[in-house]
Amino acid sequence: MxxxxxxxxxxxxxxxxxxxxxxxxxxxxxxxxxxxxxxxxxxxxxxxxxxxxxxxxxxxxxxxxxxxxxxxxxxxxxxxxxxxxxxYATSFGRAGGEFVFEVSPHYTVGAAQYLEDLGIRDRVELIALPEYCRVVTPDYDLIFPQQNPGEIIKLLSEKFPQEAEGIRGLIGQLMSLFQELRQPIDPKTIASTHPTMWSMSNQTVAQFMNKYVQDSKLKAILFALGPALGLPPSKLPALAYAGGTAPYMVAGKVRIKxxxxxxxxxxxxxxxxxxxxxxxxxxxxxxxxxxxxxxxxxxxxxxxxxxxxxxxxxxxxxxxxxxxxxxxxxxxxxxxxxxxRPSISSIKVWLGLKEELRGRIRGYQIAVAEGYDLEASHGASLAVDASKAPFGVFVYDNAYPGYSKPGKSSVSLVMLCGYEPWRKFEADYFAGRKEAYQKEKDRITQMLIERTEARVIAGLKSMIEVVDAATPLTNMTYTRNPEGAIVGYxxxxxxxxxxxxxxxxxxxxxxxxxxxxxxxxxxxxxxxxxxxxxxxxxxxxxxxxx
Missing domain, CATH: 3.50.50.60 (FAD/NAD(P)-binding domain)
Known part of the structure; x- marks a missing residue:
């Protein structure tokens, strides 16, 4: 024992x-x-x-x-x-190298220390992203700034004035946690020296948010600002959400150049x-x-x-x-x-475009949601309901000039999804019989493209030169992760x-x-x-x- x-x-x-x-x-x-x-x-x-x-x-x-x-x-x-x-930290080329697509990561924070330890800080360039993220819902289209929690509080308070006090309180808790994480910890005194951490330790995200805000639309936006860990607010630990959100909000998101x-x-x-x-x-x-x-x-x-x-x-x-x-x-x-349990998996769609998007489309990381019921949205993800599940759009050329070749653009669409709807294809897929699987993959790919065209990139279909996609079965093939899990357990x-x-x-x-x-x-x-x-x-x- x-x-x-x-x-x-x-x-x-x-x-x-x-x-x-x-x-x-x-x-x-x-x-x-x-x-x-x-x-x-x-x-x-x-x-x-x-x-x-x-x-x-x-x-x-x-x-x-x-x-x-x-x-x-x-x-x-x-x-x-x-x-x-x-x-998963890899890339691949398509169309004879005309396009290079990222599997991951799309952004990170805190990597510089490890690069310095290993003597390679000068060989892996990290660049700050232009904004924290963009969130698109049926009622809102918001750009959140980098390294500026005060401006995030101001933006959300303008949109939800009745929740202004709660917004300050919730984001204030994230900032307090960030500061506490920087301090030495003694288990004997943790309740008094690290009160924010102590109070969050046995809470879910839902319980944590309910203490500060009530508007479901606001909660959905706040949840979109956090890490994509594949669990709904009722099941995700508050510390997982807060510990993954605060460093990005304070230090800012970066990506590999x-x-x-x-x-x-x-x-x-x-x-x-x-x-x-x-x-x-x-x-x-x-x-x-x-x-x-x-x-x-x-x-x-x-x-x-x-x-x-x-x-x-x-x-x-x-x-x-x-x-x-x-x-x-x-x-x-x-x-x-x-x-x-293995974590959630994902569907990824990569698009090589024959037009330049930089300067025409706002945002590098764009979170798209169809509604505000976060538990129902998670259910749609598990069911691979591509008409309702939230998804992300990454416009790589908005990260920095020159990501794609002149006259081109690279975009990826990422939807978290459950494995069960793919299980029925598993035996045939690994036996090389992929007709039914391919039909379903194509259907979901087109649906995500249509939603992106309607909500983020007008005229997208006419720009597409190359399309590729990956499912949980693709993840299993290349990484051997059970059920195509993207974050382990x-x-x-x-x-x-x-x-x-x-x-x-x-x-x-x-x-x-x-x-x-x-x-x-x-x-x-x-x-x-x-x-x-x-x-x-x-x-x-x-x-x-x-």
Missing amino acids: KEMDRLFGSSISRRSFIAAMAAGMASAAMDCMDWTRIQALAAAVEPKSAYPVVVIGAGMGGLTAAAYLARSGFPVTVIEQHDTPGG GHARDASLVFVDVIQRRGGRVILKTEVETILTKEGSVVGVKTADGKTHAAKAVVSNASAPATFEKMLAPGVLPDGYMAKLRTC ESSMSNFGMTRIKNRTPVKGLYLAGHWGEPGGGFVTVMKSGQSTFKMMMEDWGQKTG
Whole structure:
């Protein structure tokens, strides 16, 4: 039981729970680790050759962990089943390179610290986006400014004067949380030193919002300002919403200049320049163990790679249920894992246009909603009702001049969706029989294009030169994420913070890095996951050498 508590945090005081959860949130937003201590631990682990590491998967969580290891002198081998590194952080070309489309990320915050740690800050350029976001509803079309919570309060108060006091109170709470996340945390005094965090800790977003505002239209707009975690306000933890919204609102959103795949390749270069290896198009079939400890991995081609530690950036279900032999993990641990649910998935539509949109269409990130009932909207997403589900429009050329070639524009449409409506296509899809699936994908693609034309980009259909689309089954094909999950396990009230699966597993030497473990999904969040796993490894190895 004590082992389960350590790994899942199931028996822990509320004060300790919030303190640990807040520490993770804070370090994800602004790195606060004692790197002098971690670097000293890494330097003391000798000889480095006795500590080979295999990283399963070249998503950003895996690449980040591997880059930290390689920079510290440890021999590391990254093994990726796909032919391209990066996981969801990648890009692809169409029409002979006329257009380059992003899978993700569309925006981020807080990535600079990790780039500086790894010595690549000058190789991955981050640029501030022109605005926080644009929100389009049946009654409103609002542009929210970057790094200006006061202006956001003013804008919303002008539209909802009867809610002005509540708007100030709610956004004031977000700002208070942001400040609290920057302060040291002592579980004994957290209720008094971090009152905002304390009050939010056992609330859903719905409960949090209801304390301040009542207008359903206002609530829908406020919810659109938060992170897309795929749960409705009744199920999403208030701290997940607030902790994901406040840093963007204060620090501002940025994106990579260029393409995500270029950034992923920079991480690969860091690993290789320090003597590490990145092996593509190779699948790890088995994590090898002996007497409860990791000893290596075996790949589908029959090769064995010895390892002192294995970091899995693969999905948690694949790691624990397919790669490990039965009986290696405690029954209680497996039972707990099976209570976790994969997150929501998505449909993405990429459009290459034969006209320039920059200066003609307002906004880079545009959230579009058909109504204000957030629970019903979530239901439409789960049901893949493309006529009613909210979706996002990303006009890449509004991020900075020159994203697309002269005379062209690149746009993506993103709709969160459930997996169940796609399950009926699964067997045929993976058997190569895609006729019915393709018909449904095309229907949804056209519906999203029509809604975008009606609400955001007039005349869109006449501009289209290239169309491509991806569904949850596409996600499964390229990333192997169960049900096409886009942020690992869902961040529900029972699976957030200290109750989320830990990166240090019951198998000695086996760690996780990425969105299935802690702290969760998102571009910079999985970078934080990889960094945290490196820290855990140094602490574990440092104890032996110390």
